[in-house]
C-alpha cells in the first residue's frame with residue numbers, strides 16, 4: 169500500500185512516517201521543510217521512502233504525487249493559533265484551500281485520513297463531556313481553518329478524521345510550544361511557571377498513540393470510514409493546574425503559580441469522550457506520566473541556549 173503524507177516532516181509526521189515505513193508501507197512525503205528540520209534523515213534507509221521538497225498548495229506537484237497513492241494523510245499546515253495569526257493568508261491557503269484542492273483531485277477510491285484539532289469543543293458547555301456530535305465552534309483562525317478542512321474531507325467518500333487532543337511527547341522535529349511539552353520544558357529548565365486559566369480543562373494524547381491511531385485507521389478503514397473520531401486519553405481530562413501536579417510528582421522542586429497573564433485564543437475548557445474510537449478496538453499505550461518521564465529525558469538533550477554560554 170502506498171501512502172502520501174503532506175507535511176510529513178513535522179512534529180507528528182516525524183514519528184508517523186518512520187512508524188509506517190517500519191510496518192512495510194511505501195511512504196512519500198511532500199514537505200516544504202519550513203523549519204529547516206532534518207527529522208526524516210533516518211527514513212532515507214528505506215527503499216519504500218520517497219521525499220519531495222515542495223508546496224502542498226502546488227496543484228501540479230500534488231496531482232502527480234496523487235497518481236500513485238492509495239492512502240493520503242494531509243498533515244501540512246500552519247499549526248497553532250499564534251503562528252496562524254502571524255500569517256493569515258498562508259494559513260487560509262495551506263490549512264483549508266490546499267486540503268480542498270486535494271479532495272477535488274483525489275479519486276473516489278483513494279482514502280484520506282486527516283488530523284484536526286478539537287479546539288472549540290465545549291465553549292459554553294463546561295462540565296459536559298463532548299462527543300463527536302457536539303458542535304465545533306472554534307474562535308481562532310487556526311481552529312476555523314481546521315474545522316473547514318474537516319468538513320471538506322468528510323463531505324467526500326472514503327475519509328476519516330481524527331480530532332486530536334493536545335499532543336505530547338518527543339519527536340525528532342520537536343515542538344515545545346504544545347501545552348504538556350511546554351510545561352515540562354519549563355519545569356526542567358526554569359523550575360517554575362506562571363499559569364493562566366489554571367482551572368481550564370484540556371485532554372491529551374501521546375504522539376506515538378497518534379501514529380498508532382493512523383495505523384488503526386488504515387487497517388480498519390472500511391468499518392471506520394465517513395466519520396470523525398475524538399482521540400485522547402480517557403483518564404487525562406485534566407486542568408492545567410492538575411497537569412502541573414502530575415509534573416511535580418516527577419520534579420518535586422517544580423513551582424507553579426496562577427496569575428491572570430493571558431487567555432487561550434480558542435477558550436478551550438472542556439472534557440472529551442473518546443468512546444467512539446475506543447469502540448473500534450483502539451487502545452492508547454502511553455499514559456501522561458510515561459510521557460512526562462520521556463520528556464524529562466528528552467530535555468536533557470534539548471535546550472534553547474543559542475545565545476547563551478551555558
Ligand SMILES: NC(=O)c1ccc[n+]([C@@H]2O[C@H](COP(=O)([O-])OP(=O)(O)OC[C@H]3O[C@@H](n4cnc5c(N)ncnc54)[C@H](O)[C@@H]3O)[C@@H](O)[C@H]2O)c1
Nearest residue numbers: 175177178179180199200202223224244245247284332335
Ligand atoms: N500537534 C498537535 O497537538 C495537533 C493536534 C491536532 C491536530 N494537529 C494537526 O496535525 C498536523 C501536523 O501538526 P504538527 O504538530 O506535526 O505541526 P508541524 O508544524 O510540526 O508540522 C507541519 C508540517 O507541515 C509542513 N508545511 C507547512 N506548510 C507547508 C506547505 N505549504 N507545503 C508543504 N509542507 C508544509 C511543515 O514544514 C511541517 O513539516 C496539522 O495538520 C495539525 O493541524 C496537530
